[in-house]
Amino acid sequence: MSSAAGAAAAAAIANAIKASGAIVKMEPDQFTKIIHRGEKPLVVAARGGWMNRKYKYLGGYKGLTFYTESNQPVQLSGKVDIVSAKKIWIPG
Numbered sequence: 001m002s003s004a005a006g007a008a009a010a011a012a013i014a015n016a017i018k019a020s021g022a023i024v025k026m027e028p029d030q031f032t033k034i035i036h037r038g039e040k041p042l043v044v045a046a047r048g049g050w051m052n053r054k055y056k057y058l059g060g061y062k063g064l065t066f067y068t069e070s071n072q073p074v075q076l077s078g079k080v081d082i083v084s085a086k087k088i089w090i091p092g
Helices: 003-020 028-035
Strands: 023-025 042-048 054-061 064-070 081-084
Touching (some): 028 054
Parallel strands (some): 042 081
Antiparallel strands (some): 042 054
């Protein structure tokens, strides 16, 4: 990759992060604890990857966005609204 292409890729990632805000990546058990703190939690779920088909989850709490991925489905309580997505992409 040329230095110009590398700089362009870094700029694209920086712009994606600015657009999406801070995303906190955490382990599945910690993600579940944070999400269940909310009164009406909403989680976006997708199964992604071509060779490594992990379960990916994105949710918010107190203005922050939390993300996790797991080889197995994460157990969420019935109070969580789950939105199925085709793909979840996290910059970086």
